[in-house]
Structure formats: structure tokens, C-alpha cells
Amino acid sequence: MLNIVTELTKLKRRIYISLARFTLKDQLVEKVESLPELLANADTPRYRCCEYKEQAILKEMIKLAMGFDPEQYKNMSLIEMAKQIDQLESDKRIIHVLSVACDRCPIDKYMITDACRNCVAHSCVSACPRNAIVIIQNRAYIDQGKCIECGRCKVACPFGAILENIRPCERACAVDAIKADYSRQASIDYEKCIGCGNCVRSCPFGAIEDSTQIIQVIKMLKDPETKVNAIIAPSFIGQFGAKVSPGKLKAALVEIGFSEVYEVALGADMVALNEAHELVERLEKGQPFMTSSCCPSFLSLIQKYFPEIADKASTTVSPMIALARLLKKTDPESKMVFIGPCITKKIEAQKEKDIDAVLTFEELGCILVSMGINLAEYELEEEIKDASSHGRNFAYAGGVANVIREILKEEGKENLIKFAHVDGIVNCKEALQKLVEGKLDCNFLEGMGCEGGCVGGPGSMMNSKITTRLVQKFADKARWKLALENKAAEEKRKSLAHAMER
Ligand code: SF4
Ligand code: SF4
Secondary structure (H helix, E strand, O other), rough: OOOOOHHHHHHHHHHHHHHHHHOOOOOOHHHHHHHHHOOOOOOOOOOOOOOOHHHHHHHHHHHOOOOOOOOOOOOOOOHHHHOOOOOOOOOOOEEOOOOOOOOOOOOEEEOOOOEEEOOOHHHHHOOOOOOOOEEOOOEEEEEEOOOOOOOHHHOOOOOOOEEOOOOOHHHHHOOOOOOOOOOOOOOOOOOOOOOOOEEEEEOOOEEEEEEHHHHHHHHHHHHOOOEEEEEEEHHHOOOOOOOHHHHHHHHHHHHHHOEEEEEHHHHHHHHHHHHHHHHHHHHHHOOOOOOOOOOOHHHHHHHHOOOHHHHHHHOOOEEEEEHHHHHHHHHHOEEEEEEOOOOOOHHHOOOOOOOOOEHHHHHHHHHHHHOOHHHHHHHOOOOOOOOOOHHHHOOOOOOHHHHHHHHHHHOOOOHHHHHEEOOHHHHHHHHHHHHHHOOOOOOOOEEEEEOOOOOHHOOOOOHHHHHHHHHHHHHHHOOOOOOHHHHHHHHHHHHHHHHEEE
């Protein structure tokens, strides 16, 4: 997916930056109520029918950006929410359709466009098994009451004049979790949803958004009594521009108040070592295959749609959880903020007491802007050297499988394993189906919900191909090539013992 900065991106970032500034200056209660009017008034460009509708939408977006479900608190004003921010229940579902913003896009699946030439053959009419196509005033029309959405007319038309019109949100969801409700508004079935976040990127009206913990993180950072650690996902390289080195980002995070900054790639080293041994153990016990478990959406896809193989998924925790548990073990009072490209990590963190907050790279970028930090001109640097090249390469598709292969090669057990990897939910679904049917020739399958792996996550800001190249360069500079050589990771993994398991 292209990372285009659209008007919606800019609007969302303006909200995040404003909320961050208010929180920093202790002005949230005083100023939040007037924010919708500040962002959309009669003089500013409007994207909706009137400024009142635009402000109503902005109110919902602001509630989500404050970390709350706008539906749950629909009768509460922004100022009331700001006053009670520490008492209100935080958002559990994370991804929401904003009811006022949803434009109830058309759902007539097949439509005949102006490209119709009223040809002599009228193949569309002949192809339709329900006689749903009529010719009126030199043009074909579909009687939607008769149409059964079989698509034969589209295939038959030699001019490509028939359009298959699927709502962007429905098209984006590979597990059919989004449907129009009785009022044609998009609605998410959370029983089906696997939290991939693809719908958030897809809606051109900005009607699907995820909640943030921007305010909560700034409050943690402002509290002198609280030690806050930042743990940053391996795909952070290059997210803030090719000139922003990893060391600059680390120094900036320390400047804004994080006590320590760790690479989640250290957790990835621990996970790789654990998962490699788990794989061999399971195969030796006769299990036919094992799937990876570090992408929560892939894991959720298996649990919800392929329950018959759910017990074949690795029980090793994700790198985020492994590192957070390790750090909390040594300092239980410290707070842990995961920073990454991922929306599904926000959902994973809900179930994990050792993660206190999750920010996307985009949300972190807005916090830095609100604090007046321009990373492009930043000069300070701090060395960053927690992980091996292996752990850093977890960021892109194929990285996990490759690391496990290398570990087992070192141990002389590589020949036991046939590796495969897959990325993107549609491809993951297909591969899992084949695995269930015994048609995929592998006994270890790595699955990543995002195309290209974590580098393609919905909260990333950089093109995934560029990020992959930058991650590989950074990985080459690691102190150790192999996770096995990172003795600290191996010791830490052993010291955590069963805490490495889900
Ligand atoms: S794409 Fe879906 S969520 Fe967005 S406006 Fe259209 S129907 Fe609503
Ligand atoms: S988060 Fe993913 S699974 Fe859930 S509704 Fe959106 S696209 Fe579908």
C-alpha cells in the first residue's frame, strides 16, 4: 500500500498534535471543547456538507484520539471527558466506524457506466441469468431488484463498461468482518475481526479510525515519579526520514522523558531462540507443522478461522511481550510504551499487563512535533546496540523464518525443517487453507498480516520497500550476526522460562 499523505492524514495529525500540546501545557480541560471549531469553521475548507457535520465528526475523532470509544461516550462532552480522563474506561475495541463520518457508500454491486455503447450484441443482456439488464434510451441498466450479483455481465461486456462496485472498507477486509447495517452504515463484527487495521487505511471518508494513547503517554512522561521505558519495533529505521539515524531517535526519546530506550529486536532474538527450539521439540513429538505467533493478526486469523490447527501455532510470546516481561521483571514499577507500525499491537497489549501503552510511529511523530523536536535537524545521538542482526531482520516478511533457519543450521538441525513464509491477510488465508488440506509443502510457516511484514504496518509512515532496505543496512551493523551470539538474549530467555509462553 502507498503511504500517501492525504487531507485525512493531515487532519488526523492536526488533532494528535493539538491534543499533545494541550496535555503538555496542562490546558486539555480548558481547550479541548473548542478544538473542533478551531479545526473546522465557516472560513476553513470543508469536506462535508456543512461545518456542523464536520465538527460532529471531529468530536468523534477527538474522543478516539483521547483513547475512548466514541459510541460508549456519545453523550459526554469533550470537556467532561477531559476532566474525567483518568477515571473513564479506556477503549477496548481499538478500531471503530465513526457513525457520523460514514458516508454510507453505494452497495449496488454491479453498475453500468458511461462506457456503455449500446452495442448490437448486448452480450450483457444475454449473459444475465435473471433478465436483470434492460436497455433504456440507448444504454444498459441493471434492475438491482433482480440482480443476484453473479458478475456474468461484467465478464461478458467487451468494453469493460460494467463496474464491480465494492465499498472500500469491505474490499479491504479479507475476513468479511465489515458489512452495511440496516441503515447502510458500515459496521464491524468484532467476533470476526482480526484487528489487522486494513480498514483504517481504506476509508476515503476517514470513517474508520483507531484509538490512541497519546495523552496517557504524555502524562506518564510528565510525571517525575514514573520511570517510562520506550521499546521500539525493529521497523523503526527510516520512519522519520532517511536522515534520521537510529541514534538520533533514541536521543530524542530520552530528551522527551523516556528513561530508557530498547530495541524490541532484543525481544526478537529471545523469541527466535525460543521458537527454534519449540519447533524442533514439536516436530520430534510428531506434530506435522508449526506456525509462527509473533503477528497478532495472523494468530487471530488461525484461532478464528482455522481452529482445527490452532494448537499447531507456536506458543512463544511476541517480541514485544518478551521484552516487556523481561524489563518488568527487573523493574516492576517502570512503565512500558511500545512504539511500532502496528494497530493490532494495541489490541494485543490490552491482554498483557506488562505493556502500559502503545503508540504508532505516526503518533510518536505527532508527540515530537508538539514538543518542538524536529528530527531532521536533530544533532544528538545515543548508541543503540541491544540486538543481533537476526532480531533486527524480524521487521520484514521472511525474517522470522530465516532467523530460525540460521539458528537451526548452527545447531545442525536445519535439514529437519521445510520453511515457508507468507504476508498480507489474503495470502495468509490461502496458505493456511492449503496447510489444513495438506497442500503446502512446509513444516514451519511464518505468517505476517501486513504486506511486506511489519514494515508495511498501518501505523508506519515510510514506503515498506525503502524501510526494508534501511532495516537490512542497520541489521548489518549489529554487534552480533546471530541471535545465538547475543548471549544476553539467551540468558534472558532462560531466566524468563515459562514467561516466554503465551
Ligand atoms: S468506505 Fe465504508 S466506512 Fe468509509 S464511508 Fe464508505 S461505507 Fe462508510
Ligand atoms: S481490522 Fe481488519 S479484520 Fe477487522 S474489520 Fe478492519 S479490515 Fe476487517
